[in-house]
Amino acid sequence: MSKAAKVLPDEGTGKRGPDGYLGYLLRQAANGYRHRVETSLRETGLTQPQFAALTMLDAYPEHSSADLARIALLTPQTMSTIMQNLENAALIRRHPHQEHGRKRRIELTDAGRQVLVRAKRLVYALETDLAEGFSEEEQRTVRRWLVAAGGRSLEGGAAKP
Amino acid sequence: MSKAAKVLPDEGTGKRGPDGYLGYLLRQAANGYRHRVETSLRETGLTQPQFAALTMLDAYPEHSSADLARIALLTPQTMSTIMQNLENAALIRRHPHQEHGRKRRIELTDAGRQVLVRAKRLVYALETDLAEGFSEEEQRTVRRWLVAAGGRSLEGGAAKP
């Protein structure tokens, strides 16, 4: 680079570094982490949202797509899309719900359970990386901030000043 | 707990609260914040990435789409898509670059500049919300964590210590 003395800030400095806007840093952090997760999950074919959905399904079985959407703070449409992709991949199965015509019961298939086991190992390794270099108290601060930053997002119109 | 004592965790507790996985909390925080930003930007018609792109374009003019992708830690394809949408909305203009046949110079239009002014006011209000309730030192911790969490995401294989 010889001409025009690059005014591009180096990575990790300026607005991009620890002096940047929190919202900007938040978006980049989530992007970067999702990228690492999906690179790590490549061999399983899962995406980060699919992994999250399978994990919830395993932890809270017998629940509908709308239930899971509420847990994950997503819209029902979004969760529906994820479920369709998981069903196409034969990782889940959906049956009509007895005593409730519209609801559908969701179940992991054997393939789904096997993939989930492998995926959990991969993702939990990255999870520990996220905490590395931060004390217990600092991690508490970070968790508290993350919950506050994303907490009340789909809560209807609770804009009550 | 008569028939099926709701095992759904309440919002803000369990894996969703301050005891949850950092990766999970990070995804939800970014989702929630983006949601708030776009709700706030509704009147301008901008999305969060479009706002970020316009801001960078304003701060570092005369740069190509690929340059901006590098700054924002996105792939060139992603930034290209955003630029196309901004161009369709007549918020930016692209001219052929002199002395560089392939590059294209990007410029905010008058409409783009006007929208950006309004959008900055709206977004910066939310930005201060993100810091509310956290001391200066806690904010430093959070920033440091966010940078570490998303930092080295697109660095091909540049393991250069």
Added chain:
DNA sequence: ACAATAATATCAGAGTTCTGACAATGAGCA
């Protein structure tokens, strides 16, 4: 000067996420 490499931009395809709109079921009320 020519060939190889790198950078820029784009197309195609997929997955996630939103809004908006709609149909079908279940529950409550006049």
Added chain:
DNA sequence: TGCTCATTGTCAGAACTCTGATATTATTGT
């Protein structure tokens, strides 16, 4: 009973983001 409303699920459309592939231009090496 019939009407209304909330819940559940889906379709359509848009934007963002990635990977992979391709074309064009610049730079570099021999």
